[in-house]
Amino acid sequence: MATHGNPHQERRPLAKKPNYDFERRRKEQDRKKKKDAKREERLQRKRDGLPDLEEGAEGAAEGGTEPQADGQA
Numbered sequence: 001m002a003t004h005g006n007p008h009q010e011r012r013p014l015a016k017k018p019n020y021d022f023e024r025r026r027k028e029q030d031r032k033k034k035k036d037a038k039r040e041e042r043l044q045r046k047r048d049g050l051p052d053l054e055e056g057a058e059g060a061a062e063g064g065t066e067p068q069a070d071g072q073a
Contacts, residue, residue: 045051
């Protein structure tokens with residue numbers, strides 16, 4: 001848009017360039033929050049004397065599926 005006729009008329013800026021650094025930083029912060037929350041939950045479960053969900057789930061899944069896969073019940 002040319003502004004030759006009216007010197008007081010403002011030029012409209014082009015579309016804003018996306019701020020990828022901001023988006024990347026936000027994702028990293030979200031990942032860190034999630035990781036810290038998981039770590040805190042694991043520590044709390046350890047303090048309470050309960051098994052970790054990850055270890056318990058893996059052990060139950062592996063132990064439960066192996067005899068059926070081999071055909072030995």
